[in-house]
Amino acid sequence: MPEQGKEGARLFSPLNLRGVTLKNRIVISPMAQYCAEGGFPTDWHFAHLGGFAIGGAGLIFTESTKVERRGLGSFGDLGLWDDSHIAPLRRITDFLKQMGAKAGMQLNHSGRKARSQRPWEGFGPIVAPESELWPMIAPSAVAHSKDWAVPREMTGRDISENIEAWVAAARRAHAAGFEVLEIHGAHGYLVHQFLSSYANHRTDAYGGSLKNRMRFPLELTEAVRNAWPAELPLFFRVSAVDDAGWTLEDTLLLARELKAVGVDIIDCSSGGMASRSPTAAQTQCVLGYQVPYAESVRKHAGIATMAVGLIVSGAQAEAILVNESADLVAIGRQALYDPFWATHAAEELAEYAQFETLPKQYGWWLDRRKKAGFPGAVNPSQADVAL
Ligand SMILES: Cc1cc2nc3c(=O)[nH]c(=O)nc-3n(C[C@H](O)[C@H](O)[C@H](O)COP(=O)(O)O)c2cc1C
Numbered sequence: 001m002p003e004q005g006k007e008g009a010r011l012f013s014p015l016n017l018r019g020v021t022l023k024n025r026i027v028i029s030p031m032a033q034y035c036a037e038g039g040f041p042t043d044w045h046f047a048h049l050g051g052f053a054i055g056g057a058g059l060i061f062t063e064s065t066k067v068e069r070r071g072l073g074s075f076g077d078l079g080l081w082d083d084s085h086i087a088p089l090r091r092i093t094d095f096l097k098q099m100g101a102k103a104g105m106q107l108n109h110s111g112r113k114a115r116s117q118r119p120w121e122g123f124g125p126i127v128a129p130e131s132e133l134w135p136m137i138a139p140s141a142v143a144h145s146k147d148w149a150v151p152r153e154m155t156g157r158d159i160s161e162n163i164e165a166w167v168a169a170a171r172r173a174h175a176a177g178f179e180v181l182e183i184h185g186a187h188g189y190l191v192h193q194f195l196s197s198y199a200n201h202r203t204d205a206y207g208g209s210l211k212n213r214m215r216f217p218l219e220l221t222e223a224v225r226n227a228w229p230a231e232l233p234l235f236f237r238v239s240a241v242d243d244a245g246w247t248l249e250d251t252l253l254l255a256r257e258l259k260a261v262g263v264d265i266i267d268c269s270s271g272g273m274a275s276r277s278p279t280a281a282q283t284q285c286v287l288g289y290q291v292p293y294a295e296s297v298r299k300h301a302g303i304a305t306m307a308v309g310l311i312v313s314g315a316q317a318e319a320i321l322v323n324e325s326a327d328l329v330a331i332g333r334q335a336l337y338d339p340f341w342a343t344h345a346a347e348e349l350a351e352y353a354q355f356e357t358l359p360k361q362y363g364w365w366l367d368r369r370k371k372a373g374f375p376g377a378v379n380p381s382q383a384d385v386a387l
Contacts, residue, residue, distance in 0.1 A: 010025065011026065011321060011329070012351045014058075015327060015328065018230070018231050018232060018264065020231070022102055023100055025321055025328050026056070026057045026058050026329060026341070027058065027059040027328050028057045028060040028330070029330035030106040030237075031332055033076070034118045036079065039077065040084075040085060041088050045062075049062065049096065049103075050095050052335060053100075054099055054340070055335075055340035055341060056340065056346065058101060059102045059104050061105070062178075063077075064078075064184050066078065066080070066108060067108070067109050069134055070134055070137055071110050071190065073114055074115075076118065080107065080172045081165065085176075086172050086175050089176035093176055093178055103179060104178060104179070104182060105180070106184050107170065107182070107183055108190075111190030112136060112151040135152065136151035137158055137162075138153065138199065139153070139154060139193050139199060139206065140153050140199065141153045142199060144188070159206065162190075163216075166220055170224045173228075174229060179233075181232065181235065182267060183221055183234070185239075187269065191216070192239055192272070194214075194215075195214060196244055198273055198274065199244070221262075222262070233264040234262060234265075235263070235265040237269055238268060238269065238297075239269055239272055240270050240293035241270050242270065242274070243271050243273055243275050244273040251268075251297060252297065252301045264304060266297050266305050266306070268293040268326075269308055269309065287316060288310055288311055289309050289310055290307065291325050294326040304327040304328075306327065307325060308332065311329050311331055315349070317329040343358055354367040
């Protein structure tokens with residue numbers, strides 16, 4: 001287990017993972033923006049990710065970034081399938097570093113969930129002539145659901161070439177300045193498809209028993225681990241339970257195997273195999289709805305975890321850490337609402353008196369205003385001023 005901080009709020013204690021020290025436990029969860037061009041990040045990515053770094057988060061993940069063109073989920077996905085993708089990503093990681101944040105890269109391949117509309121266009125399959133689309137591969141020739149194209153079943157050669165694509169993308173991520181890497185093994189995408197008896201109907205060594213279904217994810221992870229520098233941490237995102245037969249017991253077995261091949265953190269999400277959305281936007285969820293998965297994996301698989309899903313306040317995040325349910329908390333939609341979430345959590349937990357979570361360009365002024373005694377300096381609703 002990683003070292004725990006000793007004083008103050010646990011949320012603001014550093015965490016050592018291999019040779020990397022995160023300044024706090026606040027992670028920005030991967031969030032697809034659907035506005036890359038040819039796999040390249042745009043100014044939007046710089047502003048979007050840079051804002052979280054200004055706001056004080058310790059680790060900031062890119063959205064799911066595709067290891068090959070065939071893996072594109074949608075138009076506008078980020079990519080790392082070519083060396084030319086490195087330089088524009090480097091511009092972003094350089095800025096994150098200047099702000100004292102670590103840059104995390106999430107790698108992914110959509111498999112049979114490729115060619116999907118952007119969420120606000122309906123999340124269904126893209127309808128366009130085949131010549132304008134890209135080929136789809138998956139463990140089995142089984143469509144994601146009705147109306148979706150049937151992917152081509154991957155051959156043994158496809159499997160080894162695909163692993164090579166992940167390895168090459170991991171190397172590029174390192175060259176682009178990322179210090180944390182996450183393999184996306186959740187939400188019904190390629191790696192999860194191999195794990196799932198619902199999507200994987202293979203009769204060779206990569207299908208059938210749980211051991212066989214875990215083979216591709218584990219071979220892939222081991223290959224990526226060998227290519228990713230030993231001093232840098234590797235995360236793996238799981239759907240701890242899904243909507244198509246994968247259980248928490250399966251996740252515990254997988255997590256133990258992942259630990260054995262060098263994974264440092266299990267990022268505990270859920271769902272996405274049969275339904276579309278891993279954000280559970282269509283269902284009613286309670287705050288911290290996935291925290292029990294992070295707690296269970298941490299306790300029973302003996303590996304550090306990251307909790308995610310409707311974590312919205314500093315007090316809630318702090319309780320997750322103090323209760324030892326997880327080692328890190330990932331913030332998604334709440335950070336879209338409030339990119340300075342970390343700064344607000346620090347105020348809420350009375351952790352920093354002088355806005356130290358912010359760069360001086362902002363923090364110095366806010367501290368000065370606070371010291372001048374303006375009553376609503378932090379929370380305008382508390383200001384007792386006549387309008
Ligand atoms: C706009 C958006 C895009 C997302 N894209 C990704 C993604 O690229 N990779 C991923 O693993 N999860 C993705 N997710 C899921 C989030 O990382 C997170 O697990 C989920 O939103 C639940 O956390 P929250 O309640 O804090 O938002 C996305 C969520 C949102 C809202």
